[in-house]
Amino acid sequence: MTFDNNTPTKFPNLPPKGPDGDLLLASERAKATFDVKELSKFMYTEQYLSKMDKIVDILENEPAFDKSDRFHHSRPEKIAASLWKDKRLIELTKEHNWDEEDVSIANFLYDMSSPFTLHYSMFIPTLKNQTTDEQKKLFLEPALKHHIIGCYAQTEIGHGSNVQGLETTATYINETNEFEIHSPTLTSSKWWIGGLGKAANHAIVMARLILNGKDYGPHPFCVQIRSLEDHRPLPGITVGDLGPKFGFNSVDNGFIMFDHYRIPHVSFLAKYSQVKPGSGEYVKPPNAKLSYGTMVFVRANIVLGVRMAIARAATVAVRYSAVRQQFVDAANPRKWDNKVIETPVLDYTMQQYRVLPAVATAYACYFTGRDMMRLYDLNQAEMAKGNFGLLADLHASSSGLKSLTTTMAISTIEDMRRACGGHGYSMFSGLGQFYQDYLPNVTWEGDNYILTQQTARYLLKTYRNVVAGKATASEHNHTINYLIQYLQNPNAKCPATTGADLLNPELILAAFGFRAAYGIAKVAEQIDNQGRSWNSMLVEINRISRAHCQFMLVRTFIVSLQNDERLAKPENRALLKTLRSLASLFALHTMEQELAEFLTPGYISTEQTVLLKQQVIALLEEIRPNAVSLVDAFALPDYYLNSALGRYDGKVYQAYTAAAEREPLNQTQVVEGYDQFIKPLVHDGLKSGSSQVAKL
Structure with a gap:
């Protein structure tokens, strides 16, 4: 067979060496002790799953949603x-x-953030939550009709997590009833703003409110930044894209600077605080933290999204581990059609120790994310009644959980990639x-280390109130409850003997509650009584x-299983048993990873650590x-996963080689640049006679 240069490599x-992946996965699925579809319906509802199936079918036939060349695109192409x-x-x-849910499903399945992402996730929610009726119109x-496209401009090149340190100013001009937005320094340039670089024509701008010479701190303004006629930046505005990033390059993260840029009075988002026209008199919001609404919403959504991030990585790793075969376990050889075959990687205990806790973590984050959104909705309803x-x-919970869960997610994604061996690369x-693309989650909406300080301040304040007798046991505040329990018996020991x-769920919760309370008490003692500075205690603050x-x-996972009426039905007994095993694995594996913090106060003994490690291995086997x-129960379609290794049908090697065929370098037989860079070297050898390679 001869090839011309336009013949693609095929x-x-x-066939791959048998048994093929589809047979191996079918064998795995036959082992299930619960109804997979029932678990999927439990997590999503049958209606949601039906919607997702229909939307997948539509997207897979839409050229604009094609993913086949995604990994080959340049940044402008992205x-x-x-x-x-x-x-x-x-x-x-x-x-x-x-409807809104359908659109959300489509964006989720497409799985690539775009210039309009911040329009939906921050611009519109801010306008919904912080505007008057006039501003909504x-x-x-x-914005809802896409007649204007917006973004959320808070972070500056010199300030991110320290919102109070933002430098952009918004000075009220009494004579004209306008605000003048200004960037006084280079470090006041808004930076990292998704959608701002090239797509948005409006922005929610967080700027320091200056009234009659007095600084009232950052407040939100809705600002037009580009012409609606030709999309050019308006006079007084410098705006552009900030360039390529480690990931997330399908989004035009941008910068913007303002040169004494005037906007009308109505641009000041005035649902909670107001500036009286003409006089510039400031009207305080009923609660100083009302402006946290958008941040809490976004952080709660991030926590909810963690479950999918971990579920995705775990799905790829588990399926591939069931298909990938390596070596023969001489002590327990695997047989197929009465022939010894190489052992699927998932049969090795070390691989189980890597991937099964990730599965348990995804389920833990599902229950916690669900509860966070419930609490957010409850808080919105209560604030509407004037109850803050x-x-x-x-705010403290969403901050700490955003920090913890996104750190867990990014670590798990990398662990699951490594668990796929060389092909994971x-x-x-x-x-x-x-x-x-997921990595920015550990930094945006609050750097993960900074956020833990907000949670710790709340924990220390609550501890001081409990010590002072200003806080009593509460059905809804579990922080108070575990602090009271600790103070009643600060020398408690774990009672486990086997x-x-x-x-035992009560034993698990008591252990985690004691560990947290002990840490809080020790930090409070050092700051309040030993004169330690906040800065000197930041490592311990992060730990608490x-x-x-x-x-x-851990608590949300365990209690959700105990209280959910659907799981109490007799037909779901096997499902509940499996979920309880996952909850135990998540709790005990977490305890094992944080062992020092349970040993230091003497709550568990060295003998109990042996029992703990043994029980983790037993749970893996179970x-x-x-x-x-x-x-499978996560119901993540192949279209969403976009993974040759994690396919539902197990056809790993067929999909992997087909993907390699699509590589642009493989569309010709001779690489561009051959004539200029390779040919002169090789032909020089032919001419000199130093090469003995036969000419074909």
């Missing part, structure tokens, strides 16, 4: 492709009469680009936030037969 039509998708999504919404209604009692607790695994004792939030994750079915 693999020969050969931006162009994502803008095409954004426009087509709006058209599909009208064509199919999609001026800004929100056009839940806000401080919700290929973009076709679906995990490399995913890691890069590994089975460690499966982590301990508290791990308590929340959960192993359900591994593939547990990730």
Whole structure:
């Protein structure tokens, strides 16, 4: 066979060495002890799953939603492709009469942030929550129709997590009833703003409110930044894209600077605080933390999204581990059709120790994320009644959980990529680009280390109130409850005498509560009585936030299983048993990873640590037969995963080689640059006679 240079490289039509992946996964699924579809319906509802199936079918047949060349696109191609998708999504919404949930599902399945992402996730929610009726007509209604495209401009090149340190000013001009937005320094340039670089024509700008010479701190303004006629920046504005990033390059993160830029009085978002026209008199909001509304909403959504991030990585790793075969276990050889075959990687205990806790973590984050959104909705309803009692607790919880869970997620994604061995390094695994694009979650909406300080301040304040007798046991405030329990018996010991004792939910919760309370008490003692500075205690402050939030994750998982009426039905007994095993694995594996903090106060003994480690291994063995079915229950379509290794049908090697065939370098037989860089070297050898390679 001869090739011209335009002949693409193709693999020969050969099957992989048997048994093929589809047979191996079918064998795994036959081991399930619970109904996979029932677990999926429990998590999503049958209606949601039906919607997702229909939307997948539509997207897979839409050129604007094609993912086949995603890994090969340059940055300009990524931006162009994502803008095409954004426009087509709006058209599909009208064509199919999609509601807000349908659109959310479509964006989730497409799985690539776009220039319009911040329009939906921050611009519109801010306008919904912080505007007057007049402003809703001026800004929100056009935004919902996409007549204006917005973003959220808070972070500056010199300030991110320290919102109070923002430098951009908004000075009220009494004579003209306008605000003058100004960037006084280079470090006041708004930076990292998604959608700002090239797409947005409006922005929510957080700027320091200056009234009659007095600084009232950062407040939100809705500001037009580009012409609606030709999209050019308006006079007084310098705006652009900030360049390539480690990931997330389908979004035009941008910068903007203002040169004494005037905006009308109505641009000041005035639902909670106001500036009286003419006089510049400031009207305070009923609660100083009301402006936290958007941040709490976004952080709660991030916590909810963590479950999908971990579920995605775990799905790829578990399915691939069930298909990938390596070596023969001489002590327990695997047989297929009476022939010894290489052992699926998932049968090795070390691989189970890597991937099964990730599965358990995904389920833990599902229950906690669900509860966070419930609390957010409850808080919104209470604030509408004038009750702000839940806000401080919700803000502290959302801050700490955002920090903890996104740190867990990014670590798990990388762990699952490594668990896929060498092939995990290929973009076709679906995990490399995913890691890069998910990574900003640990920094945006509050750097993960900074956020733990907000949680710790709340924990220390609550501890002081409990000590002073100003806080009593509460049905809803579990922080107070575990602090009271600790203070009643600060020398408590874990009562477990067998590994089975460690499966007791009350024992588990008591252990996590004691560990968190002990840490809080020690930090309070050093700051309040020993004169330690806040800065000198930041490492311990981070630890108590982590301990508290791990308590929340464990508690929510366990209590949700106890209280959910659907799981109490007789037909769901097997499902409940499996979920309880996952809850135990998540709790005990977390305890094992944080062992020092349970040993230091003497709560558990060295003998009990042996029981703990043994019980973790026992749980792995118990959960192993359900591994593939547990990730199947996440119901993540192949279109979403976009992974050759994590396919539902197990056809790993067929998909992997087909993806390699699409590589642009393989569309010709001779690489561009051969004539200029390779040929002179090789032909020089031929001419000199130094090469003995036969000419074919």
